[in-house]
Amino acid sequence: MALTRKKITVVGAGFTGATTALMLAQKELGNVVLLDIPQLENPTKGKALDLLEASPVQGFDSQITGTANYEDAADSDIVIITAGIARKPGMSRDDLVNTNAGIIKSVCENVKKYAPESIVIILSNPVDAMTYAAFETLGFPKNRVIGQSGVLDTARYCTFIAQELNVSVEDVRGFVLGGHGDDMVPLVRYSSVGGIPIDTLISAERIQEIVQRTRVGGGEIVNLLGNGSAYYAPAASLVQMTEAILKDKKRIIPVIARMEGEYGYNDIFFGVPAVLGGNGIEKVFELELTVEEKAALDKSAESVKNVISVVKV
Numbered sequence: 001m002a003l004t005r006k007k008i009t010v011v012g013a014g015f016t017g018a019t020t021a022l023m024l025a026q027k028e029l030g031n032v033v034l035l036d037i038p039q040l041e042n043p044t045k046g047k048a049l050d051l052l053e054a055s056p057v058q059g060f061d062s063q064i065t066g067t068a069n070y071e072d073a074a075d076s077d078i079v080i081i082t083a084g085i086a087r088k089p090g091m092s093r094d095d096l097v098n099t100n101a102g103i104i105k106s107v108c109e110n111v112k113k114y115a116p117e118s119i120v121i122i123l124s125n126p127v128d129a130m131t132y133a134a135f136e137t138l139g140f141p142k143n144r145v146i147g148q149s150g151v152l153d154t155a156r157y158c159t160f161i162a163q164e165l166n167v168s169v170e171d172v173r174g175f176v177l178g179g180h181g182d183d184m185v186p187l188v189r190y191s192s193v194g195g196i197p198i199d200t201l202i203s204a205e206r207i208q209e210i211v212q213r214t215r216v217g218g219g220e221i222v223n224l225l226g227n228g229s230a231y232y233a234p235a236a237s238l239v240q241m242t243e244a245i246l247k248d249k250k251r252i253i254p255v256i257a258r259m260e261g262e263y264g265y266n267d268i269f270f271g272v273p274a275v276l277g278g279n280g281i282e283k284v285f286e287l288e289l290t291v292e293e294k295a296a297l298d299k300s301a302e303s304v305k306n307v308i309s310v311v312k313v
Ligand SMILES: NC(=O)C1=CN([C@@H]2O[C@H](COP(=O)(O)OP(=O)(O)OC[C@H]3O[C@@H](n4cnc5c(N)ncnc54)[C@H](O)[C@@H]3O)[C@@H](O)[C@H]2O)C=CC1
Pocket: 011, 012, 013, 014, 015, 016, 017, 035, 036, 037, 040, 082, 083, 084, 085, 086, 087, 096, 100, 103, 106, 107, 122, 123, 124, 125, 126, 127, 148, 149, 152, 180, 228, 229, 230, 231, 234
């Protein structure tokens, strides 16, 4: 029996796309196709070749190719979409909606044509609305259209908790629900270090500061970088999701999923904890929430609904 490597296409060869390609290859999750617009065909080929030339040094055998032609993405197992513009200081993610919705729709027309069986992961912002737009264009079942926000937001939250307590990040557990905006909902009650609830170790006031820093974590990086947004932690997040799917790990991680009644929401894409495995989103967990937590989640859902209404028009 001939075994073949998985094929992963990354659309958008900018900061997040190129970094994701490198991390995917370093983990040998499959062969990577890096795809950008025709005007950037040569730079995209150049980036892919440069990445590939790291392989003898780092000892990975994944292939990485650059292209502007969707035929090279044919029959991909996973398509990761990072295409679009990023925000600059002073902008919100929602300011990107009109430009990026057009880009997502045109990318997804091609994905639908060339990789109809793929599982699609969307990164482009505003990501809840872009995942909605992708779902509408692709016409794929909802388990195969997934947005990335919760892995990254949770990673920021866990980083800050580990720093606060001066403990290993490996022992921090927690997650962030809701939309990928400044009213996302880090769930303190479900957060622990080494199994110990964080509210027994950190004062309520400091926890609120950590929650607030998490909510504006993307903006903190945007302000520091000055001309673009985060890409290392976003790429690592995409790779964790891809690995969970390709290895059928059935990991429980927060992802942006289509809501069909879960938490009382319908016809929106929203960050919730889910089982991620070989079939994409295999199950969504509905957690019991306090009145305050549900009110915070409702506020976030309202913001997401407003941005999605722009995409629907
Ligand atoms: N959901 C999340 O957690 C995160 C989302 N993002 C978002 O990801 C997107 C990409 O960010 P970066 O990589 O930093 O931006 P970037 O500007 O470095 O790269 C974007 C790339 O997309 C390409 N592109 C534009 N239109 C395209 C099309 N029609 N087909 C193929 N490629 C196309 C551009 O040529 C460019 O190379 C932004 O919208 C950003 O806001 C970034 C980080 C985290």
